[in-house]
Amino acid sequence: MPFRRREAALAKLITNGQLDARTDIPLSPSKESNKEAYKGLIGYAKPYRLTFLAVFGCIIVAIAADLLQPYLVKIAIDDHLMKGDRSPNTLFLIAGLYLLLSVAGFVFTFLQNNLLQKAAQGIVAAIRKKLFRHISKQSMSYFDRVPSGSLITHVSSDTESLNQFFSQVLLSVLRDGLTLVFIIALMFQLDVRMTLYCLILLPIIALNAIAFRSYMHKTYQMTRTNLSRMVAFVAENLAGMRIIQVFHQEREQQKQFDEKNRLYFRSNLREIRTNVLFNRSFEMMGNLSVAFVTWLGGNAVLGESLPFGVLFAFITYIRQFFQPINNISQQWNTLQSATVSLNRIWGIFGTVPEVRDAEKVRGVDASAVKGQIDFDGVKFGYKDGLTVIHHLDLHVKPGEMIGIVGTTGAGKSSLISLLCRFYDVQEGRVTIDGTDVRELPQETLHRLIGLVQQEPYLYSGSIIDNVRLFDETITREQVMEACRLVGVDTLIGRMKDGYDTRLSERGSGLSAGERQLISFARIIVFKPKILILDEATANLDSHSEQLIQEALTLVSQGRTTMVIAHRLSTIMGADRIIVMKQGEIVEEGNHKELLARGGYYEELYRHSQGQKVQQLTAGAAGGTGGVATPKKKSCGVGQRG
Numbered sequence: 001m002p003f004r005r006r007e008a009a010l011a012k013l014i015t016n017g018q019l020d021a022r023t024d025i026p027l028s029p030s031k032e033s034n035k036e037a038y039k040g041l042i043g044y045a046k047p048y049r050l051t052f053l054a055v056f057g058c059i060i061v062a063i064a065a066d067l068l069q070p071y072l073v074k075i076a077i078d079d080h081l082m083k084g085d086r087s088p089n090t091l092f093l094i095a096g097l098y099l100l101l102s103v104a105g106f107v108f109t110f111l112q113n114n115l116l117q118k119a120a121q122g123i124v125a126a127i128r129k130k131l132f133r134h135i136s137k138q139s140m141s142y143f144d145r146v147p148s149g150s151l152i153t154h155v156s157s158d159t160e161s162l163n164q165f166f167s168q169v170l171l172s173v174l175r176d177g178l179t180l181v182f183i184i185a186l187m188f189q190l191d192v193r194m195t196l197y198c199l200i201l202l203p204i205i206a207l208n209a210i211a212f213r214s215y216m217h218k219t220y221q222m223t224r225t226n227l228s229r230m231v232a233f234v235a236e237n238l239a240g241m242r243i244i245q246v247f248h249q250e251r252e253q254q255k256q257f258d259e260k261n262r263l264y265f266r267s268n269l270r271e272i273r274t275n276v277l278f279n280r281s282f283e284m285m286g287n288l289s290v291a292f293v294t295w296l297g298g299n300a301v302l303g304e305s306l307p308f309g310v311l312f313a314f315i316t317y318i319r320q321f322f323q324p325i326n327n328i329s330q331q332w333n334t335l336q337s338a339t340v341s342l343n344r345i346w347g348i349f350g351t352v353p354e355v356r357d358a359e360k361v362r363g364v365d366a367s368a369v370k371g372q373i374d375f376d377g378v379k380f381g382y383k384d385g386l387t388v389i390h391h392l393d394l395h396v397k398p399g400e401m402i403g404i405v406g407t408t409g410a411g412k413s414s415l416i417s418l419l420c421r422f423y424d425v426q427e428g429r430v431t432i433d434g435t436d437v438r439e440l441p442q443e444t445l446h447r448l449i450g451l452v453q454q455e456p457y458l459y460s461g462s463i464i465d466n467v468r469l470f471d472e473t474i475t476r477e478q479v480m481e482a483c484r485l486v487g488v489d490t491l492i493g494r495m496k497d498g499y500d501t502r503l504s505e506r507g508s509g510l511s512a513g514e515r516q517l518i519s520f521a522r523i524i525v526f527k528p529k530i531l532i533l534d535e536a537t538a539n540l541d542s543h544s545e546q547l548i549q550e551a552l553t554l555v556s557q558g559r560t561t562m563v564i565a566h567r568l569s570t571i572m573g574a575d576r577i578i579v580m581k582q583g584e585i586v587e588e589g590n591h592k593e594l595l596a597r598g599g600y601y602e603e604l605y606r607h608s609q610g611q612k613v614q615q616l617t618a619g620a621a622g623g624t625g626g627v628a629t630p631k632k633k634s635c636g637v638g639q640r641g
């Protein structure tokens, strides 16, 4: 569906309340989508059909072993004790059989749980794997729309709900359902009249379960909602902790957290209270039934129309009768939450990436690519009707270094996103060596381009792996050579474990400059034909910037390089500088030419020089050092957050 029509269709569904505005996933899934989702789930369960068959077998044996125990006691009472058969051998045999049944019940229940868990965990692991792969293939527009928090929930809790579907719901339906059938069959076999009396209780049990079910569902939903609100609040606070502390917002945040915590506490209490009430009401009905059976059966025993052993077995079965019904009713909430999770997961599976490989991709020999980049009449906007790039033409020669400057929101990063094909152009085309990027396989395209951003992404792992991004074909020596070239080897040498030092999450133990140098080493080992730097020096002090500048000179050699920078010092030496304003190129030339022109670039330069002088006279130690821009966005509290 074309972009515009798709957006309009989505907007309509969101307005009608059928879609979650943030995730595109149906809010209240239809019966059809439920059916589709469960069909899909069965597809994942198919490889485990033999395991499920074995589970079913174990369940039958375990139930039979449990339910035959009272029957055995009945035989001992009616056929032996009441008849005065005092033979110790018979009693010993019955006791031995009883013990054997208990052991069999234990062993087969253990086997049943083990096998079921193995199958359930296998299914969930396969779904989780596919989910992660599917999410990783989504376009950037998807990540703009869907908060990472919900994606984490889908991969962790939603898949866990599916596990509960197998290990709790399915197990309960099978085991408790079969137990009920077996109990009723045994009761009929013992005494038809007594069983019919007992079955009068069934409608009362059903009414009780229905009444509680709807109330329990409400309390369950309320608790989940309050929990997710509290978790989202904590996640948001952790992410913005610096801002909270700098602006002394701790007390205000604490107040808001207390309120969320209080609501969660109250809904949790209500849920527990309802659960206890439900369980106790079942237990009470169980006790009432025992009283009823004792009275009815006791009279029958006295009237000698019912053997005592049968009464004993009846009382035991009627006690066991309530447990499975209780268990099955308890699974209703789990089934509902598993259905919601399943729909959410299948909703993600159904999301087709907006940017994907063309049906007929062009095979390109990456080593033969020269690095010519052309933007021809490019028009682009993230949202319908809001154009960010207006019919832009830009031609970059192989090996040329282009600096890009401009006002905030001018579209500099968007231009780069189009070259990397994070988004597709709406008009015109972007080409590399004459081939439209939409015709290149994305894998080839991303191999051709090396991107260094303001905040380089480092993984928790060793320095070696962070440089070669876990690509084992890149040798340790190549990584060390690259680090030496960008000048980060001395720092690594000082670390306790050298190149094997494990970096913490996002490389938080390193300075911004050190992290940036490691990302430059990546460029050297991966040898992309095109190098892009998006504000790579924005966060650095003057010393680090100097190091990066030297590394840039080195890594840009023989590569087409595009550098977005707010600090003019980073791009002053570029072959060509383009100045952007509101999605258009307004000036173009080298540093000298642009200064001579006396336009926006010259104004930026003059302003930055003024700032530099001001900083020097104010004796500002550790300032920007380079040539700061008047609208420098990376300073100040906001950036520190």
Ligand SMILES: Nc1ncnc2c1ncn2[C@@H]1O[C@H](COP(=O)(O)OP(=O)(O)OP(=O)(O)O)[C@@H](O)[C@H]1O
Pocket: 144, 382, 383, 388, 406, 407, 408, 409, 410, 411, 412, 413, 414, 415, 633
């Ligand atoms: N993911 C997005 N979704 C919607 N709008 C976006 C998105 N990214 C950027 N924009 C908008 O597109 C316009 C251009 O943004 P872009 O990031 O390309 O500007 P920029 O020149 O790189 O700005 P800066 O110098 O501040 O980084 C801005 O108005 C911005 O608000």
